Amino acid sequence: MAGIENGEFSFASTNAKGGTARSGLARIQTNQKKNNGICHDDSGPPVKAQTIDELHSLQKKRSTPTTPIKGTQGAFSPMSEEERQKQQLQSISASLASLTRETGPKLVKGDPAKKSGHVVHHHYHTPTICVSDSSLKFTHFLYNLSPAELYEQAIKYEKGSFITASGALATLSGAKTGRSPRDKRVVKDETTAEELWWGKGSPNIEMDEHTFMVNRERAVDYLNSLDKVFVNDQFLNWDPVHRIKVRIVSARAYHSLFMHNMCIRPTPEELEDFGTPDFTIYNAGQFPCNRYTHYMTSSTSIDVHLARKEMVILGTQYAGEMKKGLFSVMHYLMPKREILSLHSGCNMGKDGDVALFFGLSGTGKTTLSTDHNRFLIGDDEHCWSENGVSNIEGGCYAKCIDLSGEKEPDIWNAIKFGTVLENVVFEEHTREVDYSDKSVTENTRAAYPIEYIPNAKLPCVGPHPKNVILLACDAFGVLPPVSKLSLAQTMYHFISGYTALVAGTEDGIKEPQATFSACFGAAFIMLHPTKYAAMLAAKMQKHGATGWLVNTGWSGGSYGSGSRIKLAYTRKIIDAIHSGSLLQANFVKTDVFGLEIPTEVEGVPSDILDPINAWSDKKAYKDTRLKLAGLFKKNFEVFANYKIGEDNSLQEEILAAGPNF
């Protein structure tokens, strides 16, 4: 008897007394000896297991240490696998130690769901008396899991985790779908009071050490209260001499996979020698900070303590906080070593010509540095040292809104197994992602390892840049699609860090919102902007790099009347910069902004090159241009009193390189 109910088809079940079976089909006989006592089955050789458990145990091979034991002289240096495991446990227990109780948690490596016999635990600084239940509890930690393992963890335990049709892991970042710059605090102590940029315009909101420790304790207690935590030990910076070891302790597989993709992944051999991290993140993002704690102005706090080399995240699960938090740390550590840290994309041509792409969020760093004809060094964070450029990260973080396979094939194809897809909407059944859907947020993102881009340059390092491209998405539509900059102009625009986005895109036409963010990344810098600017000027001068300003925003009118410059045209402009042909073009100087604009660019209609030609209402163009110039001037006032570099003449040139009207 077969039943169809709600579209589901099933055989009628046998009742407890087996009534149906008896009256219908003949009972199936098991263990019935056939003529020669052998049960014939034509499906091939039998499985090599006697029980289901044994069968399952055959499926997985235990990973063995991948590298040979170093130090061939036997009795001397080689560390036994057991000793290595012990040191790793000690190190992780130390990371998770409560600093008031002076004790680390009892740790067990592995998934608590698996009752594996392999239990190794370590108790950091065993206390003499156990004073609370928490000291009796074990915390399991999952160490540097693979993407496949993290997928399983996410899908099993984290709501909102799904595999999309292309194999990516769709996740939700919770209530926060972007960074919270107003909740980013830095401990002000004797050293940082001197060294860092504080006060108006600075992203560093001060907190004292005690408050940091209160939040750290809150995060550590939260993490230790969980059944399990994820631990990632990874690197930052592809320059081997200036590589930084980072440890990320987090509660979600989503966070662990995100950082697996975004930081540099150690080889098994490098991992064995990892030792103590140079910097540790405690991501307790699901847990809020305590509003009664001093300095707390919301439930979110992202706290950096440079002397302790630690960062604590409370009250936000947005993974970008970890990425950009570490970037801030690099903005402190690298300049101390005379290395310039940059919020920029970077790629290299076949002949080794390197270009940097600066710009605020959404201006095109990822889109334009990901170029089929060039090697990708990185899309967002770089260092420029005496040896050339190096990527800080091991992955890319691309915006996905309105992503199309035709316009951005490399990014599209990178969204596959292993990639974290944040806050996207997909079709329930086919799991096809609808990239135009903004239901969760407009800031939908994909985080993938850099080697998912076919022409990534591995290792991600390159020679000194030849072109420095400043990207602005000008929703006023008055900046030219491309202009060549003098060194002073490059500095002026670098310090200004302009872009203009449109505030609310939904309810009718809104005024563009000008944003000025020093060094095209004020949210991440730690020192005064002029420190980075001086370093950039010196490096550009020394290595003869040319500066360019590229408007990836509006043309022919402001947002509402004009339209966004076609990505295909911007790509042609960028091609001409890379090839060197644009440097040979004829240029005319514009009024007010004093920008040199080419009269021709191959593949780009000439009538859009000078923005006045693209606007039908010339008066409106001139008014809008004056308005923007005024905003630039006002923004730059605070920098007028700061000396940039050793050279007084450069300082004066920079001040004169802004708009004149």
Ligand SMILES: Nc1ncnc2c1ncn2[C@@H]1O[C@H](COP(=O)(O)OP(=O)(O)OP(=O)(O)O)[C@@H](O)[C@H]1O
């Ligand atoms: N002419 C254009 N040039 C560049 N990007 C364009 C253009 N027109 C539309 N776009 C779109 O603008 C967006 C640029 O975003 P992109 O991810 O490159 O920003 P980003 O600078 O890397 O920002 P973030 O630092 O936040 O990662 C993409 O979605 C791209 O498709």
Ligand SMILES: O=C([O-])CC(=O)C(=O)O
């Ligand atoms: O940090 C983020 O969330 C994304 C990013 O790259 C930026 O805003 O510059």
Ligand SMILES: [Ca+2]
């Ligand atoms: Ca980007």
Ligand SMILES: [Mn+2]
């Ligand atoms: Mn960025």
